[in-house]
Amino acid sequence: MYEPKDNNIYYPPLPQEPPVTTGIPIQMAGMPSLQVQSQQKVSWxxxxxxxxxxxxxxxxxxxxPCITFGQIAEIVDRGSTSCGVSGAIYLLLMLTIGCNCVYSCFYRKKMRSQYSLSSSPCNDCLVHCCCESCALCQExxxxxxHGFDMNIGWQANMENRGQGQAVLPPNVQGGMIR
Structure with a gap:
């Protein structure tokens, strides 16, 4: 290292070689530690x-139930699928194989992820398989x-809010931070 010639001038140390990437997290000297905060789950x-x-x-x-499911799916998908298409798929599954709960439980899981909801009273597929109507009503x-008018769909909700963009779930600190 270089010794400072003048006591008023600071010379930072030369950068060190980064360690070999092994996939094992380590703490480098001089680097702040990054602590990933767990995402707080909220109740329904x-x-x-x-x-x-x-x-x-x-x-x-x-x-x-295909009407309610279609309305839920359009909002959860943020308008990428329409109420009619989602409801028709749900109805088709209900009439052909009678296993529409498998389809709807994925939307419950997606919704829980978007709004950081807890998985209560039990896991999503079990809730939908045992009590489909109650699960759809709860969703x-x-x-x-969360402020959605379920009868007007995603696009009209966004226009009413004065935005042209998606409603994002609550901002939760976590993950990679600079």
């Missing part, structure tokens, strides 16, 4: 059996709680 705004909060939607979901109410 209503319970699985909270159908009394929205009796109209509960009735529609009991008699024609519908949750999206309404």
């Amino acid at each position: 705004s209503t319970g699985l059996c909270g159908c009394c909060d929205d009796v109209g939607n509960c009735c529609i979901t009991c008699w024609c 519908y109410r949750e999206l309404k709680q």
